[in-house]
Amino acid sequence: MAYSDKVVDHYQHPRNVGSFGTSSEVATRADVGVGIVGAPECGDVMQLQIKVNEHGVIEDAKFKCFGCGSAIASSSLATEWLKGRSLDDAMSIKNTQIVEELSLPPVKIHCSVLAEDSIRAAIADYRKKNGLAAESAAPAAAH
Amino acid sequence: MAPKLPIYFDNAATTRCDPRVVEAMLPYFSEKYGNSASRNHSFGWEAEDAVELAREQAAALIGANPKEVIFTSGSTESNNLAIKGAANMYAKAPAGQTGRGHVITATHEHKAVLDPCKRLQREGFDVTFLEPGADGIITAEMVAGAMRPDTILVTLMWANNELGTINEIPQIGALCHQRDVVLHTDATQWVGKMPTDVERDCIDLMSWSGHKMYGPKGVGALYVRRRKPRVRLEAILDGGGHERGMRSGTMNVTGIVGFGKACELCRQEMEHERERLLKLRRKLEAGLTSRIEVCQVNGHADKRLPNIANVSFGFVEGESLMMGVKDLACSSGSACTSASLEPSYVLKALGVGDELAHSSLRLSLGRWSTEEEVDFAIEAIVKAVEHLRTMSPLWDLHKEGIDVSKIQWQAH
Numbered sequence: 001m002a003y004s005d006k007v008v009d010h011y012q013h014p015r016n017v018g019s020f021g022t023s024s025e026v027a028t029r030a031d032v033g034v035g036i037v038g039a040p041e042c043g044d045v046m047q048l049q050i051k052v053n054e055h056g057v058i059e060d061a062k063f064k065c066f067g068c069g070s071a072i073a074s075s076s077l078a079t080e081w082l083k084g085r086s087l088d089d090a091m092s093i094k095n096t097q098i099v100e101e102l103s104l105p106p107v108k109i110h111c112s113v114l115a116e117d118s119i120r121a122a123i124a125d126y127r128k129k130n131g132l133a134a135e136s137a138a139p140a141a142a143h
Numbered sequence: 144m145a146p147k148l149p150i151y152f153d154n155a156a157t158t159r160c161d162p163r164v165v166e167a168m169l170p171y172f173s174e175k176y177g178n179s180a181s182r183n184h185s186f187g188w189e190a191e192d193a194v195e196l197a198r199e200q201a202a203a204l205i206g207a208n209p210k211e212v213i214f215t216s217g218s219t220e221s222n223n224l225a226i227k228g229a230a231n232m233y234a235k236a237p238a239g240q241t242g243r244g245h246v247i248t249a250t251h252e253h254k255a256v257l258d259p260c261k262r263l264q265r266e267g268f269d270v271t272f273l274e275p276g277a278d279g280i281i282t283a284e285m286v287a288g289a290m291r292p293d294t295i296l297v298t299l300m301w302a303n304n305e306l307g308t309i310n311e312i313p314q315i316g317a318l319c320h321q322r323d324v325v326l327h328t329d330a331t332q333w334v335g336k337m338p339t340d341v342e343r344d345c346i347d348l349m350s351w352s353g354h355k356m357y358g359p360k361g362v363g364a365l366y367v368r369r370r371k372p373r374v375r376l377e378a379i380l381d382g383g384g385h386e387r388g389m390r391s392g393t394m395n396v397t398g399i400v401g402f403g404k405a406c407e408l409c410r411q412e413m414e415h416e417r418e419r420l421l422k423l424r425r426k427l428e429a430g431l432t433s434r435i436e437v438c439q440v441n442g443h444a445d446k447r448l449p450n451i452a453n454v455s456f457g458f459v460e461g462e463s464l465m466m467g468v469k470d471l472a473c474s475s476g477s478a479c480t481s482a483s484l485e486p487s488y489v490l491k492a493l494g495v496g497d498e499l500a501h502s503s504l505r506l507s508l509g510r511w512s513t514e515e516e517v518d519f520a521i522e523a524i525v526k527a528v529e530h531l532r533t534m535s536p537l538w539d540l541h542k543e544g545i546d547v548s549k550i551q552w553q554a555h
Contacts, residue, residue: 003466011466017534022543039552040537043460043501047536064536068462072534 003069004103010073015080018062020049033126035118044071044111048118050082050090052126058082058090063118070108074098074115087123146515148470154355154509155304155332155451156474160401161357161510167404168359171397179394180385190396197403201364204406205349206340210369213386214399217363218331219255220379221350224365224390225327226259226298228376229348230268233295233325243267244295249281249310250274251492252300256329260298269293278443279308279493283315290318296325301333301349305489305505306442307451309333316345325374331355331363335409336417336448341366347374353398357510358405362398365390412510420508421449423517427506428452430521435528437541441495441503450508455490455499456524458538458547459531464504467527471520474505496548 003011020032027034032051038044044067051060061079065072077098082090095112098104104112127133151159171193179194181187195209202209215221226246234243248260250272257272264270271289275281281299297319301312312328319326327348333339334349335356341349352363367389368374382391428440437457456464461475490500506520532538537547 008466011463014534019539023540023545024543036536040501040547041552043462045536045552064534064539066458066535066537067460069466071460072463 006102007069007073007104010076010102011069014063014072014076016060016062016076016083017064019047019064020051020060020062030129033122033124033129035121035123035125037117037121038067038114040066043067044114046071046075046114046118048075048078048115048122050122050126052087056087058085058087067111067114068108070102070104071111071114073102074104074111075118077101078115078119082119087126090119090123093119144515146513146519148519150471150516150519152471152473152506152508152512152516152520154512155307155505155507157354157360158357158509159511160354160359161405161408163408164358164401164404168397168401171400175396177396179396180383190394193400194394194396197399197406200403200407200410204339204410205334205351205366206342207366208369210387211341211366213365213367213389214394214402215350215363215365215390216361216395217354218253218329218350218352221352221363221365222253222255222298222327222329223259224376224379225348225350225367226256226296227263227379228389229296229325229327229374230263231377232375234268235293235295236267238266241267242269242293245269245271245291245293247271247273247286247289247294247297247299249299249492251279251303251305251489252298253304253329253331256298256300273299275308275492277494278446279303279306279441279489280443280446281310281315283311283318286315287318290322290324294322294324296327298327298329301328301330302337302448302451303442303489304332305451305487306453306493307332307448307507308442309337309446309448312346313344316347319347320345320372323372332448332451335406336413336420336450338413341368347372348376353402353405356405356409359398359401362395362402364402416510417449420512423508423512423514424449424452426514427508427517427520428454430517431524434521434525438528439499441490441493450512452506452508453490453503454506455495455503456528457499457502458535458541459502459528461502461504463531464502464524464527467530468520468523471523473507475503 026032035048047064049062050058053059061082063075063079065075095116098112175189177186177190179190198209198212201212236243260270302309325347329350331352334351347368349366354360380391385391441453
């Protein structure tokens with residue numbers, strides 16, 4: 001099974017790899033939301049961190065990913081799409097859009113689901129840290 | 144000198160057919176195209192002579208009598224014929240009943256052994272699946288411990304396809320002969336690479352395949368012992384009664400000619416090839432483990448085939464690693480591509496942790512592998528592991544001193 005050119009490009013030149021500090025540092029930062037989803041035994045762990053400014057806009061996003069090329073590309077793409085979005089707007093990103101953008105084959109759809117889950121987890125973490133309501137009427141993800 | 148790319152380090156999956164084998168086969172497509180079962184004309188005799196020569200070449204490789212070699216379509220068929228054929232022949236109760244007999248195999252066998260054994264289970268046989276030690280090896284002691292009065296068949300691979308680890312087959316064979324139990328060994332990865340003598344090693348049934356030893360695909364053989372003891376099998380393919388009734392069907396004369404030639408070449412070149420490959424494999428393993436942190440060679444350190452290295456790289460995922468070494472054809476312990484998300488059941492059977500089982504490569508060398516290729520492979524893998532670790536959240540946790548296996552992950 002050959003990878004799409006976009007997946008290969010994200011794999012070779014991942015965007016926004018990194019983090020805003022060690023796991024203990026980011027745990028105490030109120031301006032950073034962290035989402036970690038997946039498990040090593042499933043072969044995918046995705047870590048997404050968002051830095052949110054005082055207007056509730058995602059200023060910066062970083063990822064790290066243990067997973068196949070499609071998982072790396074999905075999380076790399078997610079960071080590109082997150083920057084500059086409001087939290088509500090970020091919640092509207094759907095795994096199907098990632099599938100389409102990266103031309104993921106059916107066996108790799110779970111990678112896009114993981115990326116969507118990591119976005120939601122990072123936003124939830126930020127909101128929890130800042131005592132905000134869980135969601136503003138965004139529909140639940142359909143997997 | 145830079146090697147020609149891509150590099151083929153997947154010889155445990157299949158090998159290049161040796162040009163000398165191809166040359167031997169060519170006349171049998173459109174010049175000597177007779178059916179070896181045609182007894183009344185020269186076309187048939189010519190084909191029969193070719194098949195019998197191949198049978199001698201195959202027998203010579205394993206120390207057997209040519210009459211003990213049955214040609215098949217490959218190891219999967221040989222395994223099915225041996226396991227189902229022997230179980231049904233030596234069953235202690237007729238079909239449809241339970242308690243038909245006990246069979247011993249192991250959890251890290253190839254699917255072409257596991258699945259026939261599981262079918263036997265459904266058909267009234269008891270099957271014990273032995274668990275190997277952390278070194279991947281099944282010992283005679285383990286088999287002795289599992290033997291029961293109603294044990295009729297032991298089926299264990301000689302060398303493991305993912306790890307290259309070598310089971311104690313000669314000792315297990317001696318044990319089986321003592322107890323009047325039939326021993327079948329799937330020797331697909333073994334024969335042609337390691338010296339084999341079915342008499343010395345007490346083998347009753349043995350499967351092997353052409354395409355794993357520089358012969359053509361679609362042809363293999365089953366060794367069936369004829370004396371002390373005579374082993375009988377119930378056929379799976381019924382028909383014209385070819386191969387002493389054990390495997391009906393027109394002989395694949397062209398393939399068999401190639402198979403025979405491949406056996407002959409292996410017999411002549413094995414000793415030299417073994418040493419050469421062992422040197423290369425050791426260089427490859429040393430190069431990787433000395434330059435990469437949290438990197439281990441799986442399976443027993445010495446009791447392994449000279450050509451297979453199975454190496455785990457902590458905190459990177461196998462499929463992405465293969466993507467990073469795209470000029471190097473090898474295989475991954477991760478089954479992610481099959482969408483099962485299950486890491487290698489073979490590595491799991493050894494107790495290799497999930498995160499390491501997902502992060503392993505099987506690199507298998509062959510007749511045309513060179514030192515330059517090994518050097519290239521080491522560089523490519525080191526570079527890819529470094530690239531992936533800059534992205535790996537697990538690597539960060541490890542570097543922070545956190546034990547990744549102790550974290551409660553939310554599997555989805």
